[in-house]
Amino acid sequence: MYLIFDTETTGLPKKWKAPLSDSDNWPRCVQIAWQLHDLSGNCVSYENFIIKPNGYEIPYDSEKIHGISTQLAQKNGIDLEKVLKKLTTVLNKTKFICGHNVSFDLNIIGAEFFRLGLQNYFEEIPIIDTCTEQTANLCKITGGRGGKFKFPTLIELNQFLFNQNFEEAHNATADVEATARCLFELIRNESISPDAFEGDLSFYKKVKSNFKNQVKPIGIKHINLKSASEELIKKRKPLDVETVSIKTKQQLSNSPFVHLHVHSQFSVLQSTSKIPMLVDTAHKNKMPALALTDKGNLMGAFHFIKAVQKHNNLFDDKENKIKPIIGCEFYVCDDHKDKTRRDDGFQIVFLAKNKLGYYNLSKMSSIAYTSGFYYVPRIDKDIVEKYKDNLIVLTGNLYGEVPSKILNLGERQAEEALLWWKDKFKDDLYIELMRHNQDDEKRANEVLISLSKKHKVSLVATNNTFYTNQEDANAHDILLCLKEGEKQSTPIGKGRGYRYGLPNQEYYFKSQEQMKELFDDLPDAILSCSSIISKVSSFDLSNQVLLPKFEIPNKFKLENKSDIDGENAYLKYLTIKGAEKRYPKISKEISDRLDFELKVISNTGYPGYFLIVQDFISAAREMGVSVGPGRGSAAGSAVAYCLGITNLDPIKYDLLFERFLNPDRVSLPDIDIDFDDEGRSKVIDYVIKKYGSNQVAQIITYGKMAAKSSIRDTARVLDLPLNDADRISKLVPNLNLDQIIDGSDNYIKEQVRGGDEFVKVKELQTLYKRDDLEGRTLQQARILEGSLRNTGIHACGVIITPDDITEFVPIATAKDSNLVVTQFDNSVVEDAGLLKMDFLGLKTLTLIKDTVKLVKYKHDIELNPDEFPLDDEKTYSLFQRGDTVGVFQYESAGMKKYLRDLKPTVFADLIAMNALYRPGPLEYIPSFVSRKNGTEKISYDLPEMAEFLEETYGITVYQEQVMQLSQKLAGFSKGDADLLRKAMGKKIISLLDKLKPKFIKGGIERNHPEDVLEKIWKDWEAFASYAFNKSHSTCYAWIGFQTAYLKAHYPAEYMAAVLSNNMNDIKQVSFFMEECKHMGLEVLGPDINESYYKFTVNDNQAIRFGMGAVKGVGKGAVETIIKNREKGQYKSIFDLAKRIDLRAANKKTFENLLLAGGFDGFSPHRAQYFNPDGDGVMFFEKAIRFGAKYQENLNSLQINLFGHDESSSYEELKIPQCDEWQKLDLLKKEKEVVGIYISAHPLDEHIKAIKLFSSSPLSVLDNIDSLINKDLYFSGIINDFEKLISKNGNGWGKFLLEDFDDQYEFRIFGEEYLKFSHFISANSIVRFKVSIREGWRNRETGKLGPPRMKFLHFELLGDTIKSNSKKLIINSDLDSLTEEKINKIKVILTKYKGNKPFGFDIFYEEDKMKVNLNSQKQKVDVCNELLNELDSVPIKYRIR
DSSP: EEEEEEEEEEEOOTTTOOOTTOOOEEEEEEEEEEEOOOOOOOOEEEEEEEEEOOOOOOOOOHHHHHHHOOOHHHHHHOOHHHHHHHHHHTTTTEEEEEEEHHHHHHHHEEEEEEETTTTOGGGSEEEESSSSSSHHHHHHHHOGGGGOHHHHHHHHHHHHHSSSSOTTTTOOOHHHHHHHHHHHHHTTTTEEEEOOTTTOTTHHHHHHHHHHOOOOOOOOOOOOOOHHHHHHHSSSSSOEEEEEESHHHHHHEEEEOOOOSBTTTTTTOOOOHHHHHHHHHHTTTTOOOEEEEESSSOTTTOOOOHHHHHTTTSSSSGGGEEEEEEEEHHHEEEEEOOOOOOOOOOEEEEEESHHHHHHHHHHHHHHHHOOOOOOOOEEEEEHHHHHHHTEEEEEOOSSSSSHHHHHOHHHHHHHHHHHHHHHHHHGGGEEEEEOSSHHHHHHHOOOOHHHHHEEEEEEEEEOOSSBSSSSGGGHHHHHHHEEEEEOTTTBBSSTTBBBOOOSSSOOOOOHHHHHHTTTTTTTTHHHHHHHHHHHHHOOOOOOOOOOOOOOOOGGSSSSOOHHHHHHHHHHHHHHHHHHHHHHHSHHHHHHOOOHHHHHHHHHTHHHHHHHHHHHHHHHHTTTTTOSSSGGGGEEEEEEHHHHHHSSTTTTTTTTOOOTTTTSSOOOOOEEEEEETTTTTTHHHHHHHHHHHHGGGGEEEEEEEOOOHHHHHHHHHHHTOHHHHHHHHHHTTTTHHHHHHHHOOOOHHHHHHHHHHHHHHHHHHHHHHOOOOOOHHHHHHHHHEEEEEEEEEEEEEEEESSHHHHHHOOOOOOTTTTOOOEEEETTTTTTTTTTTEEEEEEEHHHHHHHHHHHHHHHHOOOOOGGGGTTOOOHHHHHHHHTOOTTTTTTOSSSSHHHHHHHOOOOSSHHHHHHHHHHHHHHHHHHHHHHHHHHTTOOOOOOOOOGGGHGGGGTTTOOBHHHHHHHHHHOOOOOOOHHHHHHHHTTTTTTHHHHHHHHHHHHHHHHOOHHHHHHHHHHHHHHHHHTOBHHHHHHHHHHHHHHHHHHHHHHHHHHHHHHHHTTTOOHHHHHHHHHHHHTTTTTEOOOOOOOOOOOOEOOOOOOSOOOGGGGSOOHHHHHHHHHHHHHTTTOOOHHHHHHHOOOOTTTOOHHHHHHHHHHHHHHTTOOOHHHHHOOTTOOOOHHHHHHHHHHHHHHHHHHHHHHHOOOOHHOOOOOOOOOOOOHHHHHHEEEEEEEEEEEESTTTTTGHHHHHHTTOOOGGGGGGGGGGTTTEEEEEEEEEEEEEEEOOTSSSSEEEEEESSSEEEEEEEHHHHHEEEEHGGTTOOEEEEEEEEEEEEOOOOTTTTBBBOOEEEEEEEEGGHHHHHHHHHHHHHHEEEOOOOOHHHHHHHHHHEEEOOOOOOOOEEEEEEEEEEEEOOOSSOOOOOHHHHHHHHHOOEEEEEO
């Protein structure tokens, strides 16, 4: 017989693999139902029992699923032992135990047998399950693990087999009936083959003979258990919820309510509330305090305190001030280190009473991420016990331990949990009550109030706040959908086909009045807010920066002096020692400068900072890591120069120390350092080793949703079509959505670039007001803009602390780093007292380093870039030509133009151009160029200004010039001069108003006219905000000069390094290969006898492609090829296969190197290597097998023993002959493995047609809107073509066209498709004409679609010259038209007779005359071959 059974339970087990003896793990059986069927499928008997709960309750969440309440089970239930005995009787008749996901039910009943000490007969009977791989493959529900199908639920299986909805799931009797019906239908159709049948086909036959047609339900009537339970609840006497002490309404109104359970956007993708808005809303609601309790992290803590302090500074009276309460909602699990199963734990709220409490929160949050993270950051109760001091605990929301156990396990377990927390936190534990108008909450609250009374634990009212305003609820729901990767249309709920979401719109920042009204029956819950506020002391998280201890030599550790005195002494020693190396003679100017800087460093208290930096920079140089000459204002420090931190003499270049470190105000120095991008990690490793990995961290970054991404994300959740989402997001200029929607026309016109952007903004404003899907998308995107979407790692920032980093800041882990990251971002880490160093990886330093290595390798010349002469004529000549592609900082098109105009002759010109070429000062370049070239007079407002403005031809270019002039003209101190620079650069009006009178007064005292001083000040105000940091400009100009010097003197080596450093960006490789052509440098494909991993230069000064640039060729493969090549060049593919490590260089390596041309140096052509030659095995594979066999035998004992000559034993195979690949096929295969065409381009032979009959580059289509109503020609090769059929049955096509630089997908429809489709096929090289038209307008919405194309003409590019040439005209000046040249032209024209007229345009240069001579009789065939021969003469021509 078949026994089909099902159970309903009190819940789910925590551990699915726990033994049945683990009674606490396995839930209790609440209902069991079964049907007994004979082997033909007829139902013999059926039973259904509700189990009487003995010593346990049925939790609310389980009751919601199956409808059986504790009251119903107590009233109608049967003793478990009686039920199991009846079941045992049935089991004696059973041949097969059946069910849907039956293993769960077997474990439930098995655990019950164990509890009663009864024998479990289930273990002896074979099982048939209707939830298996077989039914999964039958139903084909996508989305399973590992790309498999999902196992079907009973509802899904029922729907698949019978095309009927099964509504009564989770009622055991209904589930059993549905399972039985599915089982026999599956057997009838032979859709499953259970192992229990052991291949016996008779079981199928019996069922088939009984059920000729589809299996029908047997028609059992099922009791509605939910309705029965609800009836009992209605009759139940309500619980007495009278509070411990009744307060008057007056007392309640005088006591404040404050929000203590508040999430901000730092609860990533779970809250839309921004911290400033929360603070502002708390103030509007007159709340004296506010807590921040983000999930698992303290990322917002510093920003929160800062925002509250900023608010409090606006008010003098206490009534308007807000007390910030730092908290965190932790996930508290059983064992935070257990990652064998998912256990998110319970959500418990902790609040810091003071700064010590905050440090304990910080420790717990750090542990949650670094050792507890598994799906979520977790801690456990051992961690809580260790760090419980100075903390207040709230029991949390419905996912808190006590409420969760009330709803999921029972009151007894909830009470035990509460007592644990009470034992640890005493009076600092509060039972949290929430009233979001939910049934589950009401059920939990009844018990919580009861427990509060029983154990004298205070109640506190909270509202779980995820969004600030109630109208933001929908935007918050969209945010949750983003987190889960769901559409909003998916219903909220648990299980398959549902998504996570909040049950209603009550999770907002409610007012005091609303909360007091909600809890007017429980005034103590409101009064507890005051109790908590009084326990909390305000604290600040800002600290002075604490430097890690730097060990100095013992002789500098001064007795009875502080560590800092010893550091100052050691710093001075190193500075003087470095100065002796840097300067041939230390003049008084140098000595005074060093003394001044050392004194300022000593006064600020940061000598240790300089020692730390010089230490790791010195280590970097010893490790062979390239270090930049300096970066930013640090280059203005002579001490840094002497210590080797920077590499440019600030005294020589007139760079200011006070720009770096203001002597009048103490501030931490900020030295940013450039390292070559390959060596940067070595320096960080050195720092970790020196200070310890527990003292070094990277800095977190917060990825926020910008306007465009918020639109796209919202559109995806709301199911707005992708095209519409893309179109709307492209309308957004460089403004946020608040500015776009609320901005006035005048404001927007000032902010956008041109009329086109203004029109787009107006369209966005119109869309925003609409009530359709597009309008709603914009409305919700506006709310979500600025929300945190993810976290990342700061590109270069590294934190070093004096002790374990968790003593100073909470930390987290990051995906792409072995180091931990701070939970505080870059904007606040220094304010929090952390030493931040910027370790920047600069690719250009790697480029310089690689070039120097290549020059040494090829020419045995040892170059030192720091010693390149700054008066090198060849380098300046390169700048003057604007030949600066690949030159650091000087390679843009605009910069090249200005360099050609300027014709720089000194290094100061390059520094100035580097500073001027940026938005704002760009407008001063023409005047700078004219003054340099003498076409504009150089003038100064005051003669005294010449000293500092002479090098920039009287134009203020640098911030340092403003600082120097303010000292010279008005007697400003160095500190005041730096303040002026800061005030002007950042437009700090209050500071400018304070400094202006001082400047005017100081100038008048020095006999300067007031009106001139006013003019100077006005000019500075206009320009100083654009003025650039000269120190930074000088450093980067120096790097730019080094790259230009290398390009000028060693062009092949330099361009090889440039290509190597762009190897991962194939578009850049293509771009720089074009530059190589322009420079007359040949770029050759890869070659196994010449190539290295990177690009190199061969003996003929040609650049050889790097093997590392070929797809599928790893570093290990290249290393074995190069290593074995040292014994001699490879003679053939066999020689290579015999010598290299075939484990490192596999089949893919050989195949891709062959396709890329790496073996072209040998005699066989590429097609031969891929010739299967009858046996289906390609020849290169045979060569690999040959090499493997050779190596195997070479290493075998036999060869070693008998000393056979292996070379004579293995004759190389004969390479089979075959036809060469067509050139286009060869190039296509080449491109597949490299990404670009190397040996040639398919369009090369059509270059004349493209140039003579101008075609637009495909890149113009990037801005197709600007091309509307224009006709354009495009030429290229069709890489892909797809023929398609529209819904109405008409044919259309799409094809991918590629030109020299880009590719674009075109779509062609209707009559145009029918007319031109014969031209469109893969590998066709075509030229066609299109007209760009306005998009179609949607009749329903009135919206204009994207621009469309009308195809006007098609032709093969090979026919373009012949088809479009009307006349050939040969151009020449009279002097160069020799008799020999005339005869050559005559022979060529005679050779190509045709039907096109030709003529001559002869120029007389001296008289500026032109004569047109047309042939009267002879005509020519204008074709590619004719033009090629004319080019060989050479002679100029044009075609009409």
